[in-house]
Amino acid sequence: MVDSIIEPIAEQLHIRPAQVKQTLALLEEGNTVPFIARYRKEMTKGLDEEAIRVIQEQYDYQVNLAKRKEDVLRLIEQQGKLTDEIRSDVAACDKLSQVEDIYRPYQQKRKTRATDAVAKGLQPLAEWLLNLPMHGNVEKEALKYISDLVPATAEAIQGAKDIIAEKVSDDPKVREKIRRSVENYGRIVTKAKKNHADEQRVYKMYYDYAERVSTLATHRIMAIDRAEKEKVITVSFDYDKEYQLEWCYRRYTHKRPSIADPYIREAVEDGLKRLAFPGVERAVRNELSEKAHASSIEVFSMNLERLLLQPPMKNKMILGLDPAYRTGCKLAVIDETGKMLEISVIYPHKPINKQAEAKAITLKLLQKYPIDIIAIGNGTASRESEAFIAELIQENHLSVSYTMVSEAGASVYSASKLARDEFPDLQVEQRSAVSIARRIQDPLAELIKIDPQSIGVGQYQHDLPVSQLSSRLDFVVSKAVNRVGVNINTASVELLKNVSGLNQSTAKSIVSYRNEHGRITDRKEIKKISKIGAKSFEQSAGFLRIEDGKEILDRTGIHPESYALAKAILSRLSLNTADMGTSKAVEVMKEIKVQELASALNSDPYTVADILQAIAAPLRDYREQYDGPLLRSDVLTLEDLKIGDEMEGVVRNVVDFGAFVDIGLKDDGLIHVSKMSKKRISHPSDIVSIGDIVKVWVCNIDEEKHKVQLSLLPLH
Incomplete structure (x- = not known):
């Protein structure tokens, strides 16, 4: 590996060249990004998945850049026109576009x-x-x-x-x-075209607009590009x-x-x-x-990651409600394991308006099953459905709560082959109600079934280059799945195929093996599954969890290669596997000096720290650090609000100019980036993420447009 390629990458990430070199060597050996990030920290000095991804991408770019420089110098030399100045100029280039500009006078031209x-x-x-x-x-x-x-x-x-x-x-x-x-x-200058078709005046801001190129925010670039593409404006430079x-x-x-x-x-x-x-x-x-x-x-990728990592509502029975007007609201009851128990349909809204019948059907389901939470999809007729459920709860003094669930991509999943195979006897809308319920019970396991591009948590996502977006979102899905880990005995093929070292084929082999032999009882058994070789086992084993198996360490994120070290640590601390996760283990941890323990056991502090964490909390779920869904039992209207009101809401989307927050109204309120912090911030994601429950203050109400502006800062 050439130092001239490694040095710029190290400089960009503010890390040592040795870390870049080691990471590239690990990738070259066929190790996956999640495996390197989790189980080779001692070699990379703790680089996370994002840093490893950047190293991989930048290395590929630098290799292409170096190759193009060689090609350009060779092609110019063949023409007998290569000079020391050209050679020096090419060497100084750090972008492909600069190299192409130098080569431009020498390349073969069209007529x-x-x-x-x-x-x-x-x-x-x-x-x-x-x-x-x-x-x-x-x-x-x-x-x-x-x-x-x-x-x-x-x-x-x-x-x-x-x-x-x-x-x-x-x-x-x-x-x-x-x-x-x-x-x-x-400056970039935009002007409205005569007789343009922007009837909703979506691009009104750009009908007569100018701004310095150096200050142009990325979301405004996207808006200008789209308005020009739709022939609403002309764009020029001044x-x-x-x-x-x-x-x-x-x-x-x-x-x-x-x-x-x-x-x-x-x-x-x-x-x-x-x-x-x-x-x-x-x-x-x-x-x-x-x-x-x-x-x-x-x-988009940042928002998707937080959506996938929403904490699951474990051991809860859920009633999923997929709202609609004419075709009715579909209801689906799922048990604590996600199994569908009952499907129904109600027509509480226009044009049918069978309110009394809808209440009777819903109440019957709530009385028949011990429902913990009602999950309402946030699409068409969602707020009317929310009002209907809130009224039902109040009238009957029910102890159940409801929450609004993003249904982005639910219709895509419901019409997919995967959904048809899972629920061959259900209609598309009924499958959607099941998906909505499962999205709060185990968001990752359910959302993994949907093409990430169909989960609308970005900005101008339909204008983005498909291959780049797809590649980045696939990386996010893999990162989320491996951070959480999967239960090998219950995970679907869709979940398993995203585990480090596995793919569609090996994931199917695992499910087939389960179906034929029953539960997998320890990680060693994974080696018996067809198509899983030594490398595949090495890369995947630590992320595949076995609950209630023969070996207690199999339920943790400790890799089998470190079991001997884990048992040596337990012995040194006068603990045994039965003590894992107990208050005794947690107390012992407080006195440990990681570096000293690692030296005594001829190991490294990264691996030892991870093992200690697993001993203290063997069943800890990575998602526990984030806010769960916001549960409500009453509904809110625009008329209920006044400037200065303090509210609680859920962040639904984060974009360059702010964040959209669900406070219980028909439309999400906007917190503009200027209302997020008294200090200057580089991006709204510095302050909030999708799924966060935030305290906000109402700072503006536009009754005509039904829009509310919010602030994270108290108004007084």
Whole structure:
């Protein structure tokens, strides 16, 4: 591995080059990111999954960059035009786009005005003009190039100017100068098109808008891109083009008087206005869009991770309610294991309005089963359904609570082959009610069944590059599954295939083995399952949990390779496996010096610390650190609110400009980023995450638009 590639990655992540080197070596050996992050901390010095992912991506980029630099130098050398200056300029590039700018003058071009002029033999005339002759006559010089292909001096001179114009446009120094001007001092300007189709005035802000390119927020870039795509606005850049023209003119004339001066000025102006300005502006727009895409993908992945890691409502019987108007609200009762017990449908809303019957059916279910929580999907008719349930609870003095559940992607799952296989006798909407109920009982196990891109917790997600988004979200799913771990005896194929070292095929093998042999009783037995070899076992074993098995360590995140060390630690602390998770074990932990214990046992502090944590809390769920669902028993309307009211709500989505919070109204309220902290913050995710239960204050109510603005800061 080349140090010139490793050093920039280490610098970017503020870590030592040795950590990058070790991580890359582990990846090269076929280890997965979750396995390295959890079980090879001593080698990476504790790098987490995100850092390992960045190392992997940056390494691939740096390798591609180095290869492209070699290719460009070789191609220029083949033309006999490679100089020490070009070699030095290429070596200094840290972006592929910079390398391409240097190569631009030397690459094979499609037919252009300049290539046409070169083909007609006008290159020497262009070079004569660029040599800045002080004496002579340009038209007389041009007579030398008259031929069947060039019938007039005017055409010869124009051809020479076309060659100069393209040379100017291809000049990497010129392009870099324009780029810096646009990025550092330019403004992006948007104007509404005549007769555009923005009837809802969604893009009203951009009908007449200008902002410095350097301050343009990524969500505004996405909005501008979409408005332009929908033909609502035109987009242009405003920067000092006259200064660029003069600078470029001086670059090619060196302030020397010449008879070629007016021709060079015309060629420079043409090269910039016709070629360089539009080309660089396109490149800047592309880079802005790429930056916005990267930011949106980051926001989406961060939100998805928190959604997947919502704490499960274990051992609860749930009534799932999928709201609708005309087709009725579907009800599904699931038991503590997620098994569906009963399905029904009610019509409490318009146009059918069978309120009394709906209440009777729902009440009967609540009396028949010991329902702990009612889970209401937050889609169409959700708030009317919430009001219906709240009224039912109040009228009958029921001890049950309800919560609103994001139903993003529920319809996608309900119509999928997976759902049809699971519930072949149910209709699509009925499956959706079961999914909504299961989403609070075990969010990870249920949401894993849905294509991550269908879970709408991002911004402008439909405008993002599909492959990049898909790759990033798959990584998030894998990270979440492995952080939590899975019960090998109950996990679905969809859950198992995301475990480190497993895939669709090996996940199916595990389920087939369970079906044929019954419960798996210890981790050693995993080796007997077909298609699971030594590497697959090594990578997956620590993440596959076995509850109530032969070996108590199998229920923890301790890897089998460390069982001997774990038992040595227990012995040294005068504990046994039966003491794991007891107050006795927790008390003993308080006195331990991890570094000393690791040295005494010839181990490392990272592995020892993880083992100690597992001894203290063998069944600890990683998700316990986050807020559970907010349970309610009453409903709220806009009329109930006044400025200054203190509320409690659940963060439903985090975007670049703020966070949307469910406080019990039909539409989520917005906390703008400016209302989140008295200090300057780089992104709303610094303060809140999806699923957080937050205390907020009402700071503005727009009754006409039914919108509420909230603040995390008290108003007084």
